[in-house]
Amino acid sequence: MPQGETFYRACSLVLFISQLYALLPVCNVRSADINQIKFKWLSVRVFYSALIMLLNFGEFIAVLYYISHTGINFHNSSTIALYIVCLLEHVFFWRLAYNWQSIMSHWYHVEQLFLSVPYRFCDEYRMKRRINIVVATVMLSALVEHFLLLSNSLHLSNLERTQCHINVSYLESVYKWERPHLHYILPYSIWFMPLLEWINETIAYPRAFTDCFIMCIGIGLAARFHQLHGRIAAVHHKLMPAVFWTEVREHYLALKRLVRVLDNAIAPLILLAFGNNMSFICFQLFNSFKNIGVDLIVMLAFWYSLIFAVLRTSLTIFVTSSMNDYELKIISLLRDVPAKAWTTEVQRFSEQLGNDITALSGSGFFFITRQLVLAMGTTIITYELMISDVINQATIRQRTVYC
8 A cells, every 4th residue: 555644744743742741832743734833932832831831830849848847758749740740841842833834844844755666555553553552552541541540639638537537528638639739738629629720631531642742753763764664665686776785775875864953852751751750660660678568459559650651661662662663674685785785875875774773862872772681681670689678578567557
């Protein structure tokens, strides 16, 4: 089947949904004409995104004020980290939105090389389908996590209210449990609850969506490397003229330039996402040494959240590293080029493939390849062994009384 999918059309629905949560405030993101995609300072999307950022920042100030009076510890420091990460994600998506039109224009012009013969009739990669499946799977899993954590808060706040005989309504006890920093300075009102829950959604959504966004970029790039690999694989062991290898090498260099443009644009998001995921996993592993009680809801919410973070991070690595996998396959194919067809162009192409890593990076600190899974796994295992030596589990008691 001929391939005619462009990235900006394949991911348009995903980006439109993200705008409901005030991320990537770009106008006409679902337009069929790429020239209609614009970033406008005076637009509803930018105003809405700025409003959500201000509300999140205001709540962050409330958290700092509350902790300054009650004291900081290991657990409430994670709350500070959550708000810092959320605010930085909004800022980085704003920065990306400002340059989104030029990035998509560059990507679109590179894609025109791969939307014509002979690439058009390579095996179809189904970019849009892959993007939708990955995003739907991750975000639905994140929704389940959110509801489990919300159920956990409702359950624990009710236990505290009943065990301690606190004379407040059920909703007020939930408000005090979930947002002690706001309860400290703002009296409970039922009219605040829907707004606070929506703000909570805008804080929780970016954590999973940033991983999805990185995977979408990876799928879009892998689709073109897949086509390049398919074209070279189609002439495996055949004698091809120098002009063929010149054209293929030029197309590869166009893809490399596109990877560099995207890497410069989203590197801060990658660094933030992987740093946040690793810190969250380590934080939860630390908590796993503490007996979290015998309550089914508490245990289910805790372990689901931890396992989901590990699987989401692993999936991000495997999906985003696909283009690097295709490059390694191309290198393998070049080794089988017959000696009679080995020309200067093939030699240059081989050297360019072997001298550089084609992968997205976290501002140069690491590259998203399959080896990153081993590096992160080693770090987590080392951390687990270290804290198992430090923590004396015999001194930890079950928490069944919340008063």
